[in-house]
Amino acid sequence: MSNDTALAAQEPKTLKTDTLFVNLGPQHPSTHGVLRVGLTIDGEMITKAVPDIGYLHRGTQKLAEVRGYHHCVVLTDRWDYVSAMPNNLVFCLAAEKLMGLKVPPRADALRVVMCELNRLASHLLFFGTYGIDIGAFTPFLYAFREREMILDLFEMVCGARLTYNYIRLGGVMVDVTPEWLAKTKEFLDYFKPRLDEYDTLLSFNPIFMARTQEVGLISAEKAVNWGLSGPNLRGSGVNYDVRKNDPYSGYEHYDFDVPLGKTGSCWDRYYCRVQEMRQSVRILEQALAMLPHGEVSATGVAKVPKPPSGESYAHVEGSRGDLGIFLVSDGQASPYRMHVKAPSFLNLAILQEILVGNKVSDVIAILGSVDIVLGEVDR
Amino acid sequence: MTGYFAKVFDHTWAIMKGMWITLKYMLRPSVTVHYPTEKLVPFEKFRGALLFDAETCISCNLCVKACPSTCIQLENATNPQTGKKIAKVDWYTIDYGKCNFCRLCEEACPTKPKSVWHSLDYEVLFFSRDEMVRCWKAGTPFTGKYWDRKEKAFKDPLGQISIQDVPARR
Numbered sequence: 200m201s202n203d204t205a206l207a208a209q210e211p212k213t214l215k216t217d218t219l220f221v222n223l224g225p226q227h228p229s230t231h232g233v234l235r236v237g238l239t240i241d242g243e244m245i246t247k248a249v250p251d252i253g254y255l256h257r258g259t260q261k262l263a264e265v266r267g268y269h270h271c272v273v274l275t276d277r278w279d280y281v282s283a284m285p286n287n288l289v290f291c292l293a294a295e296k297l298m299g300l301k302v303p304p305r306a307d308a309l310r311v312v313m314c315e316l317n318r319l320a321s322h323l324l325f326f327g328t329y330g331i332d333i334g335a336f337t338p339f340l341y342a343f344r345e346r347e348m349i350l351d352l353f354e355m356v357c358g359a360r361l362t363y364n365y366i367r368l369g370g371v372m373v374d375v376t377p378e379w380l381a382k383t384k385e386f387l388d389y390f391k392p393r394l395d396e397y398d399t400l401l402s403f404n405p406i407f408m409a410r411t412q413e414v415g416l417i418s419a420e421k422a423v424n425w426g427l428s429g430p431n432l433r434g435s436g437v438n439y440d441v442r443k444n445d446p447y448s449g450y451e452h453y454d455f456d457v458p459l460g461k462t463g464s465c466w467d468r469y470y471c472r473v474q475e476m477r478q479s480v481r482i483l484e485q486a487l488a489m490l491p492h493g494e495v496s497a498t499g500v501a502k503v504p505k506p507p508s509g510e511s512y513a514h515v516e517g518s519r520g521d522l523g524i525f526l527v528s529d530g531q532a533s534p535y536r537m538h539v540k541a542p543s544f545l546n547l548a549i550l551q552e553i554l555v556g557n558k559v560s561d562v563i564a565i566l567g568s569v570d571i572v573l574g575e576v577d578r
Numbered sequence: 579m580t581g582y583f584a585k586v587f588d589h590t591w592a593i594m595k596g597m598w599i600t601l602k603y604m605l606r607p608s609v610t611v612h613y614p615t616e617k618l619v620p621f622e623k624f625r626g627a628l629l630f631d632a633e634t635c636i637s638c639n640l641c642v643k644a645c646p647s648t649c650i651q652l653e654n655a656t657n658p659q660t661g662k663k664i665a666k667v668d669w670y671t672i673d674y675g676k677c678n679f680c681r682l683c684e685e686a687c688p689t690k691p692k693s694v695w696h697s698l699d700y701e702v703l704f705f706s707r708d709e710m711v712r713c714w715k716a717g718t719p720f721t722g723k724y725w726d727r728k729e730k731a732f733k734d735p736l737g738q739i740s741i742q743d744v745p746a747r748r
Contacts, residue, residue, distance in 0.1 A: 273678050337600060347609075358621070364678075399596060
Protein backbone atom coordinates (compact mmCIF):
# COMPACT_ATOMS: atom_id res chain seq x y z
CA MET A 200 0.00 0.00 0.00
CA SER A 201 1.57 3.26 -1.09
CA ASN A 202 1.80 6.30 1.11
CA ASP A 203 -0.83 8.30 -0.83
CA THR A 204 -3.46 5.64 -0.53
CA ALA A 205 -2.80 5.41 3.17
CA LEU A 206 -3.35 9.13 3.49
CA ALA A 207 -6.53 8.92 1.44
CA ALA A 208 -7.78 6.13 3.62
CA GLN A 209 -7.37 8.30 6.70
CA GLU A 210 -9.71 10.98 5.32
CA PRO A 211 -12.52 9.12 3.70
CA LYS A 212 -15.11 11.84 4.24
CA THR A 213 -13.55 14.76 2.30
CA LEU A 214 -12.68 14.47 -1.35
CA LYS A 215 -8.99 15.12 -1.68
CA THR A 216 -7.83 16.96 -4.75
CA ASP A 217 -4.27 17.59 -5.78
CA THR A 218 -2.91 21.07 -6.16
CA LEU A 219 -1.58 21.87 -9.58
CA PHE A 220 1.43 23.96 -10.52
CA VAL A 221 0.81 26.26 -13.46
CA ASN A 222 3.24 28.56 -15.22
CA LEU A 223 1.73 31.88 -16.14
CA GLY A 224 4.19 33.40 -18.58
CA PRO A 225 6.87 34.24 -19.56
CA GLN A 226 5.18 34.15 -22.95
CA HIS A 227 1.68 34.90 -21.73
CA PRO A 228 0.40 38.00 -23.54
CA SER A 229 -1.09 39.49 -20.38
CA THR A 230 2.05 39.44 -18.27
CA HIS A 231 3.18 42.61 -20.09
CA GLY A 232 6.65 41.44 -20.77
CA VAL A 233 8.65 38.42 -19.79
CA LEU A 234 7.34 37.72 -16.32
CA ARG A 235 6.77 34.18 -15.14
CA VAL A 236 4.38 33.64 -12.27
CA GLY A 237 4.49 30.18 -10.78
CA LEU A 238 0.95 29.53 -9.59
CA THR A 239 -0.05 26.70 -7.34
CA ILE A 240 -3.74 26.25 -7.87
CA ASP A 241 -6.31 24.21 -6.04
CA GLY A 242 -9.10 23.92 -8.55
CA GLU A 243 -9.65 27.52 -9.59
CA MET A 244 -8.24 29.08 -6.44
CA ILE A 245 -4.66 30.16 -6.09
CA THR A 246 -2.88 28.90 -3.01
CA LYS A 247 0.60 30.17 -3.81
CA ALA A 248 2.03 32.60 -6.33
CA VAL A 249 5.73 33.12 -6.96
CA PRO A 250 6.72 35.81 -9.45
CA ASP A 251 9.91 34.85 -11.26
CA ILE A 252 11.91 37.66 -12.81
CA GLY A 253 15.23 38.05 -14.57
CA TYR A 254 14.32 37.26 -18.16
CA LEU A 255 15.12 40.81 -19.28
CA HIS A 256 18.19 41.43 -17.17
CA ARG A 257 20.76 43.46 -19.06
CA GLY A 258 22.99 44.50 -16.21
CA THR A 259 22.77 48.23 -16.75
CA GLN A 260 23.68 48.97 -13.13
CA LYS A 261 26.96 47.15 -13.57
CA LEU A 262 27.44 48.53 -17.07
CA ALA A 263 27.20 52.07 -15.69
CA GLU A 264 30.40 51.43 -13.74
CA VAL A 265 32.42 51.31 -16.95
CA ARG A 266 30.56 54.01 -18.88
CA GLY A 267 30.87 57.78 -18.74
CA TYR A 268 28.14 59.93 -17.25
CA HIS A 269 26.84 61.05 -20.65
CA HIS A 270 26.72 57.43 -21.75
CA CYS A 271 24.72 56.42 -18.70
CA VAL A 272 21.81 58.61 -19.82
CA VAL A 273 21.52 56.31 -22.85
CA LEU A 274 21.46 53.30 -20.54
CA THR A 275 18.64 54.79 -18.48
CA ASP A 276 16.36 54.83 -21.53
CA ARG A 277 16.31 51.06 -21.44
CA TRP A 278 14.85 50.56 -17.98
CA ASP A 279 11.28 51.70 -18.22
CA TYR A 280 11.07 51.86 -21.97
CA VAL A 281 7.42 52.90 -21.87
CA SER A 282 8.29 56.13 -20.08
CA ALA A 283 11.96 56.86 -20.60
CA MET A 284 11.88 60.60 -19.86
CA PRO A 285 11.61 60.24 -16.05
CA ASN A 286 14.47 57.73 -16.23
CA ASN A 287 16.64 60.26 -18.04
CA LEU A 288 15.58 62.91 -15.57
CA VAL A 289 16.32 60.99 -12.40
CA PHE A 290 19.81 60.05 -13.52
CA CYS A 291 20.52 63.63 -14.56
CA LEU A 292 19.22 64.96 -11.23
CA ALA A 293 21.48 62.59 -9.30
CA ALA A 294 24.51 63.35 -11.44
CA GLU A 295 23.86 67.11 -11.34
CA LYS A 296 23.77 66.94 -7.55
CA LEU A 297 27.21 65.33 -7.63
CA MET A 298 28.60 67.84 -10.10
CA GLY A 299 26.88 70.86 -8.61
CA LEU A 300 25.33 71.90 -11.90
CA LYS A 301 22.57 74.49 -11.99
CA VAL A 302 19.88 73.82 -14.56
CA PRO A 303 18.42 76.86 -16.39
CA PRO A 304 14.71 77.55 -15.76
CA ARG A 305 13.65 76.83 -19.35
CA ALA A 306 15.34 73.43 -19.24
CA ASP A 307 13.55 72.69 -15.97
CA ALA A 308 10.19 73.60 -17.49
CA LEU A 309 10.90 71.52 -20.60
CA ARG A 310 11.82 68.56 -18.41
CA VAL A 311 8.47 68.85 -16.67
CA VAL A 312 6.66 69.11 -20.02
CA MET A 313 8.40 66.01 -21.38
CA CYS A 314 7.90 63.97 -18.21
CA GLU A 315 4.20 64.78 -18.10
CA LEU A 316 3.75 64.00 -21.79
CA ASN A 317 5.53 60.74 -21.16
CA ARG A 318 3.26 60.03 -18.21
CA LEU A 319 0.29 60.50 -20.53
CA ALA A 320 1.82 58.10 -23.06
CA SER A 321 2.58 55.55 -20.37
CA HIS A 322 -0.84 55.72 -18.73
CA LEU A 323 -2.49 55.50 -22.14
CA LEU A 324 -0.60 52.28 -22.77
CA PHE A 325 -1.77 51.01 -19.39
CA PHE A 326 -5.35 52.06 -20.10
CA GLY A 327 -5.37 50.29 -23.45
CA THR A 328 -3.68 47.08 -22.41
CA TYR A 329 -5.66 46.81 -19.19
CA GLY A 330 -8.81 46.92 -21.26
CA ILE A 331 -7.47 44.07 -23.37
CA ASP A 332 -6.59 42.07 -20.26
CA ILE A 333 -10.16 42.34 -19.06
CA GLY A 334 -11.59 41.66 -22.49
CA ALA A 335 -12.39 45.08 -23.90
CA PHE A 336 -10.48 45.56 -27.11
CA THR A 337 -11.89 48.88 -28.34
CA PRO A 338 -10.32 51.23 -25.74
CA PHE A 339 -6.89 49.94 -26.75
CA LEU A 340 -7.26 51.28 -30.28
CA TYR A 341 -8.46 54.65 -28.99
CA ALA A 342 -5.62 54.88 -26.48
CA PHE A 343 -3.01 54.04 -29.07
CA ARG A 344 -4.34 56.65 -31.45
CA GLU A 345 -3.61 59.33 -28.85
CA ARG A 346 -0.37 57.72 -27.74
CA GLU A 347 0.84 57.82 -31.31
CA MET A 348 0.33 61.59 -31.32
CA ILE A 349 2.47 61.96 -28.20
CA LEU A 350 5.18 59.75 -29.68
CA ASP A 351 5.05 61.92 -32.81
CA LEU A 352 5.68 64.94 -30.61
CA PHE A 353 8.70 63.21 -29.09
CA GLU A 354 9.94 62.18 -32.51
CA MET A 355 9.64 65.77 -33.63
CA VAL A 356 11.65 67.18 -30.75
CA CYS A 357 14.34 64.56 -30.17
CA GLY A 358 14.14 62.06 -33.01
CA ALA A 359 13.19 58.93 -31.10
CA ARG A 360 9.85 57.44 -30.18
CA LEU A 361 10.80 55.37 -27.15
CA THR A 362 14.46 55.72 -26.16
CA TYR A 363 14.69 59.48 -26.10
CA ASN A 364 18.04 60.42 -24.55
CA TYR A 365 16.50 63.91 -24.49
CA ILE A 366 17.18 65.04 -20.93
CA ARG A 367 20.92 65.51 -20.64
CA LEU A 368 23.28 66.48 -17.86
CA GLY A 369 22.75 70.18 -17.17
CA GLY A 370 19.69 70.63 -19.32
CA VAL A 371 18.00 69.10 -22.31
CA MET A 372 19.22 67.99 -25.72
CA VAL A 373 17.69 70.75 -27.80
CA ASP A 374 15.21 73.59 -27.45
CA VAL A 375 11.66 73.10 -28.70
CA THR A 376 10.44 74.96 -31.76
CA PRO A 377 7.34 77.23 -31.85
CA GLU A 378 5.72 74.69 -34.20
CA TRP A 379 6.23 72.00 -31.61
CA LEU A 380 4.62 74.13 -28.91
CA ALA A 381 1.66 74.89 -31.17
CA LYS A 382 1.29 71.20 -31.97
CA THR A 383 1.43 70.23 -28.32
CA LYS A 384 -1.28 72.76 -27.42
CA GLU A 385 -3.37 71.44 -30.29
CA PHE A 386 -2.90 67.92 -28.97
CA LEU A 387 -3.95 68.90 -25.45
CA ASP A 388 -7.13 70.52 -26.77
CA TYR A 389 -7.83 67.34 -28.69
CA PHE A 390 -6.98 65.08 -25.79
CA LYS A 391 -9.08 66.60 -23.01
CA PRO A 392 -12.52 65.55 -24.38
CA ARG A 393 -11.09 62.09 -25.15
CA LEU A 394 -10.68 61.42 -21.42
CA ASP A 395 -14.44 61.64 -20.96
CA GLU A 396 -14.86 59.16 -23.79
CA TYR A 397 -12.49 56.78 -22.03
CA ASP A 398 -14.68 56.97 -18.95
CA THR A 399 -17.71 56.00 -21.00
CA LEU A 400 -15.87 53.29 -22.91
CA LEU A 401 -14.17 51.61 -20.00
CA SER A 402 -13.98 53.28 -16.58
CA PHE A 403 -17.69 53.33 -15.77
CA ASN A 404 -18.68 50.37 -17.85
CA PRO A 405 -20.58 48.14 -15.37
CA ILE A 406 -19.06 44.95 -16.78
CA PHE A 407 -15.55 46.32 -16.33
CA MET A 408 -16.36 47.61 -12.85
CA ALA A 409 -17.82 44.26 -11.80
CA ARG A 410 -14.63 42.56 -12.97
CA THR A 411 -12.22 44.88 -11.16
CA GLN A 412 -13.88 46.50 -8.16
CA GLU A 413 -13.89 43.48 -5.90
CA VAL A 414 -10.50 41.94 -6.59
CA GLY A 415 -6.91 42.71 -5.69
CA LEU A 416 -7.72 44.72 -2.59
CA ILE A 417 -4.65 46.29 -1.00
CA SER A 418 -5.17 48.09 2.29
CA ALA A 419 -3.25 51.29 2.92
CA GLU A 420 -1.21 49.61 5.63
CA LYS A 421 -0.27 46.69 3.40
CA ALA A 422 0.63 49.02 0.56
CA VAL A 423 3.04 50.96 2.74
CA ASN A 424 4.50 47.80 4.26
CA TRP A 425 5.28 46.33 0.87
CA GLY A 426 6.84 49.59 -0.28
CA LEU A 427 4.45 50.33 -3.10
CA SER A 428 4.63 53.68 -4.77
CA GLY A 429 2.95 55.64 -7.49
CA PRO A 430 -0.66 55.03 -8.52
CA ASN A 431 -0.61 51.63 -6.78
CA LEU A 432 -0.01 53.32 -3.44
CA ARG A 433 -2.39 56.18 -4.11
CA GLY A 434 -5.05 53.74 -5.22
CA SER A 435 -5.03 52.49 -1.62
CA GLY A 436 -5.66 56.01 -0.38
CA VAL A 437 -2.15 56.95 0.78
CA ASN A 438 -1.40 60.51 -0.24
CA TYR A 439 2.21 60.28 -1.33
CA ASP A 440 3.48 61.84 -4.52
CA VAL A 441 7.11 62.83 -4.95
CA ARG A 442 6.01 65.78 -7.05
CA LYS A 443 4.19 67.17 -3.98
CA ASN A 444 6.21 65.74 -1.11
CA ASP A 445 9.71 66.37 -2.43
CA PRO A 446 9.34 68.68 -5.43
CA TYR A 447 12.00 68.65 -8.13
CA SER A 448 12.44 70.53 -11.40
CA GLY A 449 10.02 73.23 -10.27
CA TYR A 450 6.96 71.06 -9.64
CA GLU A 451 6.14 73.29 -6.66
CA HIS A 452 5.12 76.05 -9.10
CA TYR A 453 2.37 74.02 -10.72
CA ASP A 454 -1.13 73.67 -9.37
CA PHE A 455 -2.39 70.10 -9.49
CA ASP A 456 -4.18 67.56 -7.33
CA VAL A 457 -3.11 64.09 -6.32
CA PRO A 458 -5.93 61.68 -7.15
CA LEU A 459 -6.55 59.04 -4.49
CA GLY A 460 -8.44 55.78 -4.45
CA LYS A 461 -10.52 54.45 -1.58
CA THR A 462 -10.39 50.69 -1.19
CA GLY A 463 -7.23 49.82 -3.09
CA SER A 464 -9.02 47.59 -5.55
CA CYS A 465 -7.92 47.06 -9.15
CA TRP A 466 -10.47 49.62 -10.26
CA ASP A 467 -9.12 52.22 -7.82
CA ARG A 468 -5.60 51.78 -9.11
CA TYR A 469 -6.90 51.97 -12.66
CA TYR A 470 -8.96 55.06 -12.04
CA CYS A 471 -6.08 56.77 -10.22
CA ARG A 472 -4.14 56.59 -13.46
CA VAL A 473 -7.02 57.93 -15.52
CA GLN A 474 -7.37 60.83 -13.08
CA GLU A 475 -3.62 61.36 -13.20
CA MET A 476 -3.89 61.87 -16.92
CA ARG A 477 -6.30 64.74 -16.22
CA GLN A 478 -3.83 66.25 -13.77
CA SER A 479 -0.98 65.81 -16.24
CA VAL A 480 -2.97 67.77 -18.81
CA ARG A 481 -3.41 70.50 -16.18
CA ILE A 482 0.32 70.60 -15.45
CA LEU A 483 1.13 70.64 -19.16
CA GLU A 484 -1.18 73.55 -19.81
CA GLN A 485 0.38 75.55 -17.01
CA ALA A 486 3.91 74.63 -18.02
CA LEU A 487 3.35 75.60 -21.64
CA ALA A 488 1.65 78.86 -20.65
CA MET A 489 4.53 79.98 -18.43
CA LEU A 490 7.48 78.50 -20.30
CA PRO A 491 10.43 80.78 -19.45
CA HIS A 492 12.82 82.00 -22.13
CA GLY A 493 16.54 81.50 -22.11
CA GLU A 494 19.11 78.77 -22.36
CA VAL A 495 18.18 75.09 -22.31
CA SER A 496 21.53 73.77 -21.17
CA ALA A 497 23.83 74.80 -18.35
CA THR A 498 27.25 76.11 -19.22
CA GLY A 499 30.32 74.26 -18.07
CA VAL A 500 29.12 70.69 -18.60
CA ALA A 501 32.32 68.77 -19.23
CA LYS A 502 32.61 66.45 -22.22
CA VAL A 503 33.93 63.79 -19.87
CA PRO A 504 32.55 64.76 -16.44
CA LYS A 505 34.54 63.70 -13.41
CA PRO A 506 32.44 64.70 -10.41
CA PRO A 507 34.16 64.94 -7.01
CA SER A 508 34.01 61.92 -4.74
CA GLY A 509 30.74 61.57 -2.93
CA GLU A 510 27.31 60.12 -3.18
CA SER A 511 23.92 61.44 -4.12
CA TYR A 512 20.35 60.26 -4.21
CA ALA A 513 17.62 61.70 -6.38
CA HIS A 514 14.09 60.50 -6.86
CA VAL A 515 11.25 61.49 -9.13
CA GLU A 516 7.65 60.50 -9.56
CA GLY A 517 7.96 58.29 -12.61
CA SER A 518 4.91 56.95 -14.38
CA ARG A 519 5.03 53.84 -12.21
CA GLY A 520 6.02 55.33 -8.91
CA ASP A 521 8.89 56.64 -6.87
CA LEU A 522 11.92 56.12 -9.11
CA GLY A 523 15.19 56.75 -7.34
CA ILE A 524 18.87 56.64 -8.17
CA PHE A 525 21.73 56.26 -5.75
CA LEU A 526 24.97 57.33 -7.34
CA VAL A 527 28.46 57.03 -5.86
CA SER A 528 31.40 58.76 -7.45
CA ASP A 529 35.07 58.19 -6.71
CA GLY A 530 36.25 61.08 -8.85
CA GLN A 531 36.64 58.97 -11.98
CA ALA A 532 34.95 59.41 -15.35
CA SER A 533 32.36 56.72 -14.62
CA PRO A 534 30.22 56.18 -11.52
CA TYR A 535 31.68 53.96 -8.84
CA ARG A 536 28.24 52.52 -8.18
CA MET A 537 24.79 53.19 -9.49
CA HIS A 538 21.74 51.72 -7.85
CA VAL A 539 18.24 52.08 -9.21
CA LYS A 540 15.28 52.01 -6.87
CA ALA A 541 12.82 50.78 -9.44
CA PRO A 542 9.12 51.18 -8.56
CA SER A 543 8.02 48.28 -10.77
CA PHE A 544 10.25 45.88 -8.87
CA LEU A 545 8.73 46.84 -5.53
CA ASN A 546 5.21 46.91 -6.90
CA LEU A 547 5.68 43.44 -8.33
CA ALA A 548 6.63 41.96 -4.96
CA ILE A 549 3.15 42.39 -3.50
CA LEU A 550 1.72 40.01 -6.12
CA GLN A 551 2.76 36.96 -4.08
CA GLU A 552 0.45 38.12 -1.31
CA ILE A 553 -2.56 39.54 -3.12
CA LEU A 554 -2.85 36.80 -5.74
CA VAL A 555 -3.45 34.14 -3.08
CA GLY A 556 -7.12 33.32 -2.66
CA ASN A 557 -8.13 34.68 -6.03
CA LYS A 558 -9.28 32.84 -9.13
CA VAL A 559 -7.00 32.28 -12.10
CA SER A 560 -8.94 34.68 -14.30
CA ASP A 561 -8.51 37.43 -11.68
CA VAL A 562 -4.73 37.02 -11.79
CA ILE A 563 -4.72 38.81 -15.12
CA ALA A 564 -6.87 41.62 -13.75
CA ILE A 565 -4.59 42.09 -10.73
CA LEU A 566 -1.36 41.75 -12.69
CA GLY A 567 -2.55 44.31 -15.22
CA SER A 568 -3.65 46.78 -12.57
CA VAL A 569 -0.23 46.81 -10.92
CA ASP A 570 1.21 48.00 -14.26
CA ILE A 571 4.76 46.71 -14.28
CA VAL A 572 7.39 47.13 -16.96
CA LEU A 573 9.80 44.23 -16.92
CA GLY A 574 12.60 46.33 -18.34
CA GLU A 575 12.56 48.26 -15.10
CA VAL A 576 12.08 45.23 -12.87
CA ASP A 577 15.16 43.46 -14.23
CA ARG A 578 17.16 46.50 -15.37
CA MET B 579 -36.48 40.34 -9.92
CA THR B 580 -36.56 44.10 -10.54
CA GLY B 581 -32.91 44.22 -9.57
CA TYR B 582 -32.14 41.71 -12.26
CA PHE B 583 -33.87 43.71 -14.97
CA ALA B 584 -32.30 46.96 -13.74
CA LYS B 585 -28.90 45.29 -14.08
CA VAL B 586 -29.66 44.07 -17.59
CA PHE B 587 -30.83 47.54 -18.53
CA ASP B 588 -27.73 49.17 -17.00
CA HIS B 589 -25.33 46.92 -18.86
CA THR B 590 -27.17 47.26 -22.15
CA TRP B 591 -27.25 51.04 -21.77
CA ALA B 592 -23.48 51.11 -21.06
CA ILE B 593 -22.81 49.04 -24.16
CA MET B 594 -25.00 51.33 -26.26
CA LYS B 595 -23.19 54.41 -24.95
CA GLY B 596 -19.88 52.81 -25.86
CA MET B 597 -21.19 51.84 -29.27
CA TRP B 598 -22.32 55.43 -29.85
CA ILE B 599 -18.73 56.64 -29.38
CA THR B 600 -17.37 54.05 -31.78
CA LEU B 601 -20.13 54.88 -34.27
CA LYS B 602 -19.10 58.54 -34.25
CA TYR B 603 -15.56 57.59 -35.23
CA MET B 604 -16.70 55.09 -37.84
CA LEU B 605 -17.81 57.89 -40.11
CA ARG B 606 -14.55 59.86 -39.81
CA PRO B 607 -11.50 59.31 -42.01
CA SER B 608 -9.17 56.53 -40.98
CA VAL B 609 -6.13 57.36 -38.85
CA THR B 610 -4.15 54.28 -39.79
CA VAL B 611 -1.59 53.95 -42.58
CA HIS B 612 -1.46 50.81 -44.65
CA TYR B 613 2.17 49.87 -44.24
CA PRO B 614 4.08 48.77 -46.36
CA THR B 615 2.10 50.05 -49.34
CA GLU B 616 1.91 53.47 -47.68
CA LYS B 617 4.86 54.75 -45.71
CA LEU B 618 5.27 57.67 -43.36
CA VAL B 619 8.33 59.82 -43.61
CA PRO B 620 9.71 60.53 -40.14
CA PHE B 621 10.31 64.03 -38.90
CA GLU B 622 13.47 65.85 -39.85
CA LYS B 623 15.23 65.05 -36.56
CA PHE B 624 14.47 61.33 -36.66
CA ARG B 625 17.31 59.11 -35.52
CA GLY B 626 17.43 56.37 -38.10
CA ALA B 627 20.30 54.21 -39.31
CA LEU B 628 23.68 55.91 -39.25
CA LEU B 629 25.35 57.02 -42.46
CA PHE B 630 29.00 57.97 -42.88
CA ASP B 631 30.95 60.06 -45.35
CA ALA B 632 34.62 59.13 -45.62
CA GLU B 633 35.43 62.25 -47.66
CA THR B 634 34.61 64.84 -44.99
CA CYS B 635 35.76 62.82 -41.97
CA ILE B 636 38.88 64.23 -40.30
CA SER B 637 39.49 61.11 -38.22
CA CYS B 638 39.35 62.95 -34.89
CA ASN B 639 38.07 59.97 -32.86
CA LEU B 640 35.40 62.09 -31.10
CA CYS B 641 32.54 59.87 -32.26
CA VAL B 642 34.39 56.79 -31.02
CA LYS B 643 34.67 58.36 -27.56
CA ALA B 644 31.09 59.63 -27.59
CA CYS B 645 29.54 56.26 -28.39
CA PRO B 646 28.02 54.63 -25.28
CA SER B 647 28.23 51.12 -26.66
CA THR B 648 31.60 51.37 -28.44
CA CYS B 649 30.12 50.42 -31.79
CA ILE B 650 32.35 52.73 -33.85
CA GLN B 651 35.94 51.95 -34.79
CA LEU B 652 38.27 53.80 -37.14
CA GLU B 653 41.84 53.87 -38.34
CA ASN B 654 43.79 56.94 -39.41
CA ALA B 655 45.07 57.12 -42.94
CA THR B 656 48.81 57.64 -43.39
CA ASN B 657 50.65 59.56 -46.01
CA PRO B 658 52.32 56.89 -48.20
CA GLN B 659 55.44 59.04 -48.78
CA THR B 660 56.20 60.19 -45.26
CA GLY B 661 54.42 57.46 -43.29
CA LYS B 662 52.83 60.09 -41.00
CA LYS B 663 49.18 60.16 -39.96
CA ILE B 664 46.93 62.54 -41.87
CA ALA B 665 43.47 63.91 -41.05
CA LYS B 666 41.71 61.35 -43.20
CA VAL B 667 40.12 58.08 -42.31
CA ASP B 668 41.61 54.87 -43.67
CA TRP B 669 38.72 52.68 -42.67
CA TYR B 670 35.66 53.24 -40.46
CA THR B 671 33.18 50.70 -39.13
CA ILE B 672 29.87 50.91 -37.32
CA ASP B 673 28.38 47.84 -35.68
CA TYR B 674 24.63 48.31 -36.12
CA GLY B 675 24.05 45.40 -33.81
CA LYS B 676 25.35 47.52 -30.94
CA CYS B 677 24.13 50.95 -32.05
CA ASN B 678 21.82 52.67 -29.56
CA PHE B 679 20.52 55.31 -31.98
CA CYS B 680 21.28 58.01 -29.40
CA ARG B 681 22.82 60.71 -31.63
CA LEU B 682 25.81 61.25 -29.34
CA CYS B 683 28.23 60.52 -32.22
CA GLU B 684 26.48 62.95 -34.55
CA GLU B 685 26.55 65.65 -31.86
CA ALA B 686 30.24 65.05 -31.22
CA CYS B 687 31.18 65.25 -34.92
CA PRO B 688 33.03 68.55 -35.52
CA THR B 689 32.93 68.62 -39.34
CA LYS B 690 30.47 70.58 -41.44
CA PRO B 691 28.50 68.87 -42.89
CA LYS B 692 28.53 66.05 -40.34
CA SER B 693 30.58 63.03 -41.35
CA VAL B 694 28.46 60.64 -39.34
CA TRP B 695 24.76 61.33 -39.10
CA HIS B 696 21.38 59.71 -38.58
CA SER B 697 19.36 59.14 -41.73
CA LEU B 698 15.59 58.79 -41.73
CA ASP B 699 15.81 55.09 -42.53
CA TYR B 700 13.80 53.02 -40.08
CA GLU B 701 13.63 49.97 -42.29
CA VAL B 702 17.18 48.73 -41.96
CA LEU B 703 17.31 44.97 -41.85
CA PHE B 704 20.10 42.46 -41.89
CA PHE B 705 20.22 39.14 -43.66
CA SER B 706 23.33 37.98 -41.84
CA ARG B 707 25.41 38.95 -38.84
CA ASP B 708 28.19 40.06 -41.15
CA GLU B 709 25.89 42.65 -42.60
CA MET B 710 25.47 44.37 -39.23
CA VAL B 711 29.04 45.63 -39.32
CA ARG B 712 29.28 48.26 -42.02
CA CYS B 713 32.66 49.40 -43.30
CA TRP B 714 33.64 52.55 -45.10
CA LYS B 715 36.73 53.56 -47.04
CA ALA B 716 37.35 56.51 -49.33
CA GLY B 717 34.85 56.28 -52.18
CA THR B 718 32.38 53.97 -50.40
CA PRO B 719 28.73 55.12 -50.61
CA PHE B 720 27.17 56.61 -47.46
CA THR B 721 25.40 53.35 -46.64
CA GLY B 722 28.74 51.52 -46.55
CA LYS B 723 29.75 47.99 -47.43
CA TYR B 724 29.98 44.86 -45.34
CA TRP B 725 32.61 42.16 -45.20
CA ASP B 726 31.26 38.74 -46.12
CA ARG B 727 33.39 36.36 -44.09
CA LYS B 728 32.48 33.29 -46.15
CA GLU B 729 33.18 34.73 -49.55
CA LYS B 730 35.94 37.05 -48.31
CA ALA B 731 34.66 40.09 -50.16
CA PHE B 732 33.14 43.51 -49.47
CA LYS B 733 29.52 43.65 -50.54
CA ASP B 734 26.74 46.22 -50.77
CA PRO B 735 24.20 45.82 -47.96
CA LEU B 736 21.01 44.17 -49.19
CA GLY B 737 18.75 45.30 -46.38
CA GLN B 738 19.17 49.02 -46.81
CA ILE B 739 16.01 50.70 -48.00
CA SER B 740 16.07 54.42 -48.52
CA ILE B 741 12.98 55.86 -46.93
CA GLN B 742 13.59 59.38 -48.20
CA ASP B 743 12.12 58.53 -51.62
CA VAL B 744 8.57 58.06 -50.35
CA PRO B 745 6.09 60.99 -50.25
CA ALA B 746 6.13 63.41 -47.33
CA ARG B 747 4.25 62.99 -44.06
CA ARG B 748 0.64 64.13 -44.09
